[in-house]
Structures are given as structure tokens and as C-alpha cells.
Amino acid sequence: MMRILGSCFCVFCFAVVVFAGPGAVRCGKLVDVRSGNMLVDQVVVFDEKGIITATGAASQLLPAGVTPVDLSESTCLPGLIDVHTHITMEPYMSGYEGLGVSYTREAIYGAKNAAQTLRAGFTTIRNVGAGGFSDVALRDGINAGDVPGPRMFVSGPALGITGGHCDNNLLPFEFHYTEEGVADGPWAARAKVREVVKYGADLIKVCASGGVLSKGDQPGTAQYTLEELTAIAQEAHKLGRKVAAHAHGTQSIKDAIRAGIDSVEHSSLIDDEGIELAKQHGTYLVFDIYNDDFIVNKGEKTGLLPESIEKEKKLGRLQRENFRRAFQSGAKIAFGTDAGVYPHGDNAKQFSKMVEWGMKPLDAIRAATLSAADLIGQPDKVGSLEPGHYADLIAVSGDPLSDVKVLESVSFVMKGGTVIRNDSPSK
Numbered sequence: 223m224m225r226i227l228g229s230c231f232c233v234f235c236f237a238v239v240v241f242a243g244p245g246a247v248r249c250g251k252l253v254d255v256r257s258g259n260m261l262v263d264q265v266v267v268f269d270e271k272g273i274i275t276a277t278g279a280a281s282q283l284l285p286a287g288v289t290p291v292d293l294s295e296s297t298c299l300p301g302l303i304d305v306h307t308h309i310t311m312e313p314y315m316s317g318y319e320g321l322g323v324s325y326t327r328e329a330i331y332g333a334k335n336a337a338q339t340l341r342a343g344f345t346t347i348r349n350v351g352a353g354g355f356s357d358v359a360l361r362d363g364i365n366a367g368d369v370p371g372p373r374m375f376v377s378g379p380a381l382g383i384t385g386g387h388c389d390n391n392l393l394p395f396e397f398h399y400t401e402e403g404v405a406d407g408p409w410a411a412r413a414k415v416r417e418v419v420k421y422g423a424d425l426i427k428v429c430a431s432g433g434v435l436s437k438g439d440q441p442g443t444a445q446y447t448l449e450e451l452t453a454i455a456q457e458a459h460k461l462g463r464k465v466a467a468h469a470h471g472t473q474s475i476k477d478a479i480r481a482g483i484d485s486v487e488h489s490s491l492i493d494d495e496g497i498e499l500a501k502q503h504g505t506y507l508v509f510d511i512y513n514d515d516f517i518v519n520k521g522e523k524t525g526l527l528p529e530s531i532e533k534e535k536k537l538g539r540l541q542r543e544n545f546r547r548a549f550q551s552g553a554k555i556a557f558g559t560d561a562g563v564y565p566h567g568d569n570a571k572q573f574s575k576m577v578e579w580g581m582k583p584l585d586a587i588r589a590a591t592l593s594a595a596d597l598i599g600q601p602d603k604v605g606s607l608e609p610g611h612y613a614d615l616i617a618v619s620g621d622p623l624s625d626v627k628v629l630e631s632v633s634f635v636m637k638g639g640t641v642i643r644n645d646s647p648s649k
């Protein structure tokens with residue numbers, strides 16, 4: 223039993239197929255991300271709630287009375303996960319033009335970007351930083367079925383020091399502007415954690431070091447102290463929330479790990495001691511190693527500050543080298559891209575960078591499935607195609623285990639048993 227719901231959203235028109243009962247997808251090939259094996263002629267069966275009930279060989283498992291979606295010419299994978307997005311942000315918004323964008327306008331951008339991201343095969347995202355809790359509103363709108371988008375785990379405003387990367391330093395003194403996530407000192411930072419949790423944050427984002435796109439600071443410089451980071455991590459964990467720390471700088475990376483923070487974002491200038499600490503503490507490292515290309519090549523056009531482009535030129539290659547070193551040393555790595563710094567929907571372009579810099583395609587795919595699911599605290603719900611998980615499934619032509627670039631052209635996306643797009647060839 224299927225019915226087609228036509229819904230028009232922004233510039234995109236979707237034909238959404240809703241399963242009114244149990245359903246199934248038949249895959250010519252399927253990447254088993256846990257074993258690393260490529261399985262052939264598989265079926266994934268799910269119930270009316272969009273939860274997987276069984277997977278296995280099509281010859282044995284196909285339930286009576288169910289006509290599966292035919293993906294027999296395609297390769298299936300679990301829906302992908304990006305743990306570092308700015309879904310309500312557009313590339314031009316980091317420069318002065320961004321000052322004219324309201325939080326409500328950001329939320330509308332978010333609705334457009336969420337649809338693009340989902341259609342690109344990313345069925346789950348973690349959003350790290352959004353003004354006005356626009357990401358909370360977007361998450362809730364998606365969960366209510368008002369707009370299409372991935373499953374979202376959101377931080378609301380990022381915590382940061384006065385004048386730091388997560389403050390806004392574009393305006394002079396007389397405007398008296400401070401970003402809403404600014405909090406100085408351990409107790410003010412604890413209060414800010416409580417505040418963002420109050421207004422709907424699933425996790426805490428904190429800016430530990432300086433950054434690339436902010437005015438007047440340096441990525442390598444520490445901003446929050448170890449004492450402040452420890453207070454933030456303790457308060458967040460007490461309230462059942464994980465913490466993601468923006469940290470480019472060597473010292474801030476170590477401070478974040480020692481503070482008990484769950485993931486280090488960017489990780490650009492991590493050294494051997496930092497890698498060892500991450501391994502000891504089980505901290506995930508997230509390296510956004512695609513967007514360097516976009517910032518350096520397109521940053522001027524999108525209105526980035528000249529200092530931002532200069533900072534990226536110094537940092538990009540080091541970050542890629544350190545990504546390779548961290549991976550080869552056995553640190554835990556999750557797939558996060560900084561989408562929003564580059565256009566949303568291009569998230570999968572990072573896979574080939576990860577392979578270029580030392581990973582096998584399967585490692586990169588695991589970073590965006592099993593590892594990302596573990597980092598966001600959802601290992602039993604997303605990141606693999608197993609009973610009890612959401613029926614979040616994508617398909618591509620070709621073999622992503624030999625050519626990871628095929629993930630840039632996803633032909634089929636299903637989220638929770640609902641088909642979002644299907645451009646796959648069928649027999």
C-alpha cells in the first residue's frame with residue numbers, strides 16, 4: 223500500500239512516497255558497514271513506523287504481499303551522517319553581508335538547506351551553532367513533518383568568550399553587540415549551558431580556540447581556559463548533553479580533551495600528544511578537510527574577510543596532514559564538514575578528500591555512519607541497516623568501496639521508511 227504525496231517546497235518539488243504499512247527495499251548490492259562486506263541481492267524490511275524489522279538475502283526474506291522498492295541495479299548504504307553542519311547558514315553570511323540577516327531569515331534558509339542535505343543522502347545531521355535557536359525550530363518543524371529534512375541534533379547558540387570566535391566582532395564598540403552564546407568564567411559558562419538546554423539544545427557547542435571566519439583572532443590561540451571548558455563539560459554531562467568543541471589550536475585541543483569534551487571539531491593543529499590524549503579519553507576528532515578548497519577558491523566571491531582567506535591558506539594543508547596522522551595513529555574520527563561554510567548538499571565531497579589523505583573508502587564511510595552515530599549518542603538508531611534502526615537508506619550506482627566519489631551522486635534516499643527521492647534505474 224503506497225500513496226504518493228505531492229508537496230512543493232521552495233524551489234524543489236518532491237514526490238514523497240509514504241508507506242501506509244510495512245515495506246521493503248531490494249538492493250542489488252548492499253554495503254554492510256559493520257563487517258565491511260559488500261552483500262548481494264539483499265532486502266531491508268521495515269514496519270509501519272519506519273523501523274527496520276529484518277535484513278537479509280532477498281531469496282529468503284521477502285515478505286508475502288509486499289512489493290519492494292526495486293534497487294536491484296544499485297548499491298545501498300545506511301543514510302549518511304554529518305556531525306558538523308551550520309544548516310541555517312549560507313556561505314556569504316560570515317562576512318559583513320551576514321549582519322543584515324535576521325534569525326527568522328536564517329530559519330528559512332535552514333528549511334531550504336535541510337531539504338538539500340536530505341536529498342544528498344544525509345539523513346541525520348548534528349548542527350553546531352545557530353543564532354536565535356533557529357536550528358531548534360527547524361528540528362522541531364522537521365520532526366512535526368512540516369518541512370522535509372534530516373534527523374537533526376542541534377546545539378542552538380555556540381558558547382564562546384567575549385571577542386572570541388563565537389562572538390561577533392564585525393561591529394565597532396558603539397553598537398554594543400555581543401553574541402547570545404557569550405559567557406566568561408566557569409559559572410557564567412555553566413549558566414549558559416543551562417540556558418541553551420532550557421531552550422531546546424540536544425548538545426552543547428563551545429568555541430575553545432580562535433577561528434578562521436571570525437574577525438581579529440587567530441585559529442591557533444586558546445580562548446576558553448581549561449577551567450571554563452571543564453565547567454562546561456561537567457554541566458552539560460550532568461544535564462545529559464554531549465559537548466562539541468571548536469578547536470584549531472594545539473593547546474585548546476588538549477584542554478578540550480582534558481576537560482572531558484566529547485568531540486574536537488576542526489582539530490587542525492593537533493600534535494602527537496593531542497592525538498594520544500584523544501585516544502586515551504576516547505574523544506572523537508572531526509576534521510572538515512573539504513571546505514578548505516571552497517574557502518580559498520570562492521571565499522572572496524562570497525564576501526569573506528581577506529584575513530579569513532589568509533588564515534585558511536595557512537591552516538588547510540596542516541589540517542589535512544594532521545587528519546592523516548590522527549587516523550593512522552588510531553584516533554576515533556567522525557565525519558563532519560562545516561556545511562554552510564560551503565553550499566549545503568555538497569557534504570559528500572569530503573569523502574574523496576578523506577581517501578586522498580589516507581583513509582580507505584570503507585573508513586570514510588564508517589566515519590559518516592557507525593562512528594558518527596556513536597558520537598551523537600544514537601548507535602542503536604542510525605548509522606547501520608539493522609533491526610531496530612530507522613529505515614534510513616540511500617542508494618548509488620557503482621561501488622563506493624572502490625570509488626567513494628559515487629556518494630556525491632545519490633540516486634535514492636529513504637528516511638524512516640519514507641522515500642524522499644528515487645532516480646535509480648530499475649530492471
Ligand SMILES: [Zn+2]
Nearest residue numbers: 306308350560
Ligand atoms: Zn563550524
